[in-house]
Amino acid sequence: MTSDILPPLPVDAPVILEMQHISKSFGPVTALVDVSLKLRKGEVLALVGDNGAGKSTLIKTMSGFHAPDGGKMFFNGKETHFASPRDARALGIETVYQDLALIGDLSVYHNMFLGREQRRRFLGFNLLDNERMRELSRSYLDTLGIAIPSVNSTVDMLSGGQRQCIAVARSIYSSPTVLILDEPLAALGVRESAHVLGLIQNLRRQREVSVVLIVHNYNQIFEVCDRINFLHSGEIVLDAATSETSEEELIRIVKSGLGKRAILAAEQEIGPISPIELRN
Template sequence: MNTDDIPALGPDAPVILEMSHISKSFGAITALVDVSIKLRQGEVLALVGDNGAGKSTLIKILSGFHQPDTGTIVSRGREVRFGSPRDARAHGIQTVYQDLALIGDLSVYHNMFLGREYHKRILGLKLLDNGKMRELAQTYLKTLGISIPSVDSTVDLLSGGQRQCVAVARSIYSSPTILVLDEPLAALGVRESAHVLGLIQNLRRQRAVSVILIVHNYNQVFEACDRINFLHSGEIVLDASTSQTSEEELIRIVKSGLGRTAIAAAAAGAGPGPA
């Protein structure tokens, strides 16, 4: 995958999102402990960690499904509180979950405009403007570099990677400031993953929307992302630019025992100590 033409994120790119000192518990279970992240304009940020590390809880707070027990969210310089997903969307935050929320027996273009359909009036009757939606869907998917055999195809005839791309395109069409992708590469094969990674690379190339990408495959992190935040047991234990670290270094840190003390020791060149 060609990354040579992707411009580096400028050091003066403004911070458009800050989540500071976020903590969240569910009864006796602590999901997040004093988590802070920053996201800059046009940046693709990887959020990685094992199952149960707190990734889903963090993005559900950002998406308005959960409210934090402590901490603040600052969006484009203003402190905000999201009481619902609608509040988050009103601030330009769109989330694409693993279930995609696509309707399999509807066409690609109908799914693209689901809930915001274009209409026209004929003899006083309000009808769907299928021609306009078809044309707009074709143009928009082409602009994003998404290859679909036909926008008239029903979604259930598409590959998993193509469905992910349609779901992402639908979210981008609403002009979000921040796009959160919840494990878009999970359960996809190599070829299907390439479709989605290509789309993320195009977004990174254009630098028009900021992306938080939850992903497990470390190689994909370094293919598609500018920076990585590693979550372990509800804490951010690593925040690094992908250009200043490597997949091998990340694996070494994971094996070091995790936790902030272990990370500091690993960064200093010390091992995790004798078993």
């Protein structure tokens, strides 16, 4: 899987989601200090940072789970306020968290349509249309190249990678405009990770869905992502295209422990610092 055969993100791709100077605290703990972020249509954005950097708080704010204490959010250029995740989903923002929100003792096809079940009328009763859900699930999973024993199988009979693929496929099936993936590769083997990365790569190739990907394996970032945002102590201290940096460079920046204040102080002395200069 290589990114050089993929169409580049159009230079005029519109910004679909923007966060300006977002802050969020929980009592005495400040999770987000001053976060500004832009996500363009069809872009795959990697969000990286150490544990406690604020990544989970940021995506939960982005998806309507948390209301920010300060700052503004824009969707398609219009300022927006999310009272709940339902408001975010109404705009097409779907999130797949680490727990996947799958029900283990239900079938694959029931999980695919969880919360939006297909129904039919029979003798005056409103019944689940299980046959249609089976057919649609089988067709859609085949289209995505997701191999499972049967859509009738219960989810708890699947491997970790298969479950992750089902959770991602369910979100894609809802035709999102923005898909947020919270560490979708955690605890997966090489083969399973490759399958999930393949799904993300297909979305990137089509350039219709914007993806925010939290990932710890930096090598995988350069396989499927267009841009990197490095979050450090509640602030984004690096925003760089993957084509303008490297895995080694990113590791150097992370290990340096440079925060926003340190970078700004250096810029005041020597001028703007590029990602290349940060590694020296």
